Amino acid sequence: MIAKLLYSGLLASLIAGTAFAGEPRGTNDMGIVVERAIGKVLVVETTRRTVLGEVEGLGDLSHAAAVFSRDGRYAYVFGRDGGLSKVDILTNTLVKRVMQAGNSIGGSISQDGTLIAVQNYEPGGVKIFDAVTLDQLADIPATYGEGGARSKVVGLADAPGKRFVWTLYEAGEIWVADLADPKNPQVRKFKNAGRQPYDGLITPDGRWYIAGLFGEDGLALLDMWNPDKGVQRILDGYGKGDPALPVFKMPHLRGWGFADGKMFLPAIGRHEVLVVDVRTWKEVGRVPVKGQPVFVMPRPDGRQVWVNFALPDNGFMQVIDVPSLSVQKTLEPGPGVLHFEFTPRGETVWVSVRDKDAVKIYDTGTLDEVSQFKADKPSGILFTARANKIGL
Amino acid sequence: MRNLFLLAAAVPILFYGVAAPAWAGDPIPSPARQSELDYMLRQDCGSCHGMTFKGGLGSPLLPEQLEGKSEDALADVVLDGIPGTPMPPWRSLLTQPEARWMIARLRRGLDQ
Numbered sequence: 001m002i003a004k005l006l007y008s009g010l011l012a013s014l015i016a017g018t019a020f021a022g023e024p025r026g027t028n029d030m031g032i033v034v035e036r037a038i039g040k041v042l043v044v045e046t047t048r049r050t051v052l053g054e055v056e057g058l059g060d061l062s063h064a065a066a067v068f069s070r071d072g073r074y075a076y077v078f079g080r081d082g083g084l085s086k087v088d089i090l091t092n093t094l095v096k097r098v099m100q101a102g103n104s105i106g107g108s109i110s111q112d113g114t115l116i117a118v119q120n121y122e123p124g125g126v127k128i129f130d131a132v133t134l135d136q137l138a139d140i141p142a143t144y145g146e147g148g149a150r151s152k153v154v155g156l157a158d159a160p161g162k163r164f165v166w167t168l169y170e171a172g173e174i175w176v177a178d179l180a181d182p183k184n185p186q187v188r189k190f191k192n193a194g195r196q197p198y199d200g201l202i203t204p205d206g207r208w209y210i211a212g213l214f215g216e217d218g219l220a221l222l223d224m225w226n227p228d229k230g231v232q233r234i235l236d237g238y239g240k241g242d243p244a245l246p247v248f249k250m251p252h253l254r255g256w257g258f259a260d261g262k263m264f265l266p267a268i269g270r271h272e273v274l275v276v277d278v279r280t281w282k283e284v285g286r287v288p289v290k291g292q293p294v295f296v297m298p299r300p301d302g303r304q305v306w307v308n309f310a311l312p313d314n315g316f317m318q319v320i321d322v323p324s325l326s327v328q329k330t331l332e333p334g335p336g337v338l339h340f341e342f343t344p345r346g347e348t349v350w351v352s353v354r355d356k357d358a359v360k361i362y363d364t365g366t367l368d369e370v371s372q373f374k375a376d377k378p379s380g381i382l383f384t385a386r387a388n389k390i391g392l
Numbered sequence: 393m394r395n396l397f398l399l400a401a402a403v404p405i406l407f408y409g410v411a412a413p414a415w416a417g418d419p420i421p422s423p424a425r426q427s428e429l430d431y432m433l434r435q436d437c438g439s440c441h442g443m444t445f446k447g448g449l450g451s452p453l454l455p456e457q458l459e460g461k462s463e464d465a466l467a468d469v470v471l472d473g474i475p476g477t478p479m480p481p482w483r484s485l486l487t488q489p490e491a492r493w494m495i496a497r498l499r500r501g502l503d504q
Contacts, residue, residue: 037434037443062443080442103447121448152449169449198449198478214478246473246480249439250449311436312485336435354435377435 027072030089031341031383033352033359034064034077035376041066041077042375043089046343046350046383049361049371053092059083064380065106068387069131070113075382076131078107084118086134089384096134100127108158111390115182117156117164124150126166128182137182144171155200155211155253157391159224167197167211167220174200174211174222174231193220193231199253202391203263203278210234212253214268221281234281235274244269249310251294254392259302259322266293266307273307275325285325290316295339299364300346304328308337308351317351319367329367333360338378344385352378421493429486433494434502440478445502449478455501467491 030052033042039061043053058064060081067076074095077085082101087094103122109115109131116129128138142151151168159165162179174190174197195215202209202224211220218236223229251266262284263276273296275285291313298305305320315334318327336355342348348370351360354377361371386392421429434443440450451457458466470491473481482491 060442060444062438063448080448081444081446103442105448154449196478215476246482246484247478248436248480248482248485250478355431 025090027089027384028344029384030072031381032066032075032077032087032089033350033375033378034061034066034380034382036061036064036354036379037377039079040376041075041087042378043092044359046348049348049373051373052089055087055092055094057094058085058087058097061379063105066380066382067107067109067116067392068382068384069109070387072384072387076107076109076116078104078118080104082120082122084116084129084134098129098134098136100129100136105152105154106156108156108164109387110158110162110164110179111160112162115162115179117158119153119156119166121152124152124168124170126153126156126164126177128179128185130182138179138185140175140177140185140187142168142171142175144168144173154198157200157202157209157254159202159209160206160390165200165202165209165222165224167193167200169197172197172215174209174220176209176222176224176227188227190222190227190231193222194218194233198250201253201256204257204390206390210253210256212251212265212268214250217268219265232281235276235283238274238283239267239270242270245271245292247292247310248312249292249294249314251292251296251310255295255297257298257302259298259305262322264296264298264305264320266296268292273305273320287320287325287327289318289320289327290330297340297342298322299349300342300344304364306340306342306349308340314338315355331362331367333362333369339380341381341383344383350381352381354378419489421490425490426493429490429494430497433497437494445498453498455499458495458499463492463495466495470494 029047030045039058040056042051059079062080065078075087082104084100085097101120104120107118114131116131118127125141142153151170153166154169156166165176167174172193174193176188178186194213197211198214200211209222217239218233221232221234263278265274267274273287277284291309293307296307307318317331319329321328333351333353338352338354340349340351349362358372359375363370440448441453442448445453471483473479
């Protein structure tokens with residue numbers, strides 16, 4: 001009897017396996033493309049540039065982000081509607097989905113891959129989940145001030161040592177939480193970080209947390225190696241004297257990176273990319289660009305920086321040549337360029353072109369389009385290489 | 393001379409009476425422009441306010457939130473923005489009648 005049960009269990013798992021798999025494969029050349037309007041992701045691979053499958057039923061993905069498990073098999077997709085979905089990209093299945101808030105904006109995975117943190121607008125705060133089961137382990141409401149008001153949370157990032165860092169938009173505070181004991185988070189709060197911090201990032205070495213400020217000209221910087229020094233202000237008054245231009249889409253800071261010892265970041269209300277020396281945190285240059293930058297991301301080798309723009313210039317992308325700090329080429333993949341992602345070593349860049357319902361792939365050497373495929377209102381493109389990077 | 397005067401008077405009456413009964417004085421955006429505005433509403437306004445308008449960094453814009461507020465005041469918010477917040481002035485991309493059309497669209501509810 002027991003043998004028979006074991007046998008039928010084995011048979012069932014064999015059938016389940018063969019239904020999807022075929023040849024075993026690694027996931028290091030895989031990723032997902034978010035189809036924002038229809039609650040779906042496409043599973044893609046970058047070697048042959050094909051769509052391998054799709055997974056539906058992920059809810060409202062109008063501002064969708066995702067992180068990957070450390071083995072590169074699961075994508076954790078954070079939906080605007082508060083849904084946290086665990087997607088198996090090898091079998092194209094939705095493993096589990098929990099509704100954890102009313103209005104959510106993104107999330108992170110811990111250094112050891114065991115915890116998923118989700119940042120929420122409504123109710124404002126961060127929740128911590130077990131990465132395997134998606135069981136909730138902790139709830140950290142973003143309360144501030146005397147009256148117990150809750151702030152929207154932006155700029156969540158993972159930091160070395162099973163920590164997460166995030167920023168409170170209304171409160172102007174940066175919080176660092178240690179989750180060595182996941183059910184008992186130890187939170188350190190840095191108040192007066194700046195007015196209207198709209199997003200944040202941690203540098204790829206895990207040392208510097210930077211919050212962009214909408215309410216003032218400058219950025220808030222926290223040295224994670226020396227937190228007792230508190231939050232410093234950098235690039236104070238970088239836009240002084242010039243009237244700010246309308247910002248039709250908020251810049252995104254994740255994806256900033258180093259190139260040639262410098263950091264490239266979007267100016268707010270100025271059609272410029274700011275260049276900052278990462279040893280002194282002083283501005284060392286500005287590159288005039290076509291519009292309000294949204295994403296400013298270096299190619300993985302740092303030789304180029306690619307930029308997309310807010311309305312009315314969201315049809316364009318520009319490529320900045322890093323040694324000369326000048327625009328090397330203007331491309332027009334759009335209208336509606338929402339996001340782009342480099343393949344892990346940077347030989348191509350994948351561009352989501354919402355208004356053409358397409359993902360376009362460019363060779364970053366020739367700057368020519370080399371391929372494209374259909375996708376319904378694509379937004380985020382996220383490759384599994386993110387699993388191995390701090391802060392993504 | 394007299395005929396010309398009559399003609400000039402009749403044109404606006406016809407225009408308001410037939411073309412724009414709901415918003416006297418506003419030209420209605422053309423059907424092609426309406427579909428652009430509808431797309432912009434969902435996709436671009438939706439970036440901050442949520443594609444279903446339940447809110448994001450920007451406030452929710454569901455019919456219940458807009459109830460009781462004047463269309464002119466809401467159109468001004470769209471065209472001039474809210475200084476000190478991320479809501480930008482859309483005047484360089486939208487006309488007043490277009491802003492009013494979008495507000496009316498939001499008031500009906502997205503799925504209507």
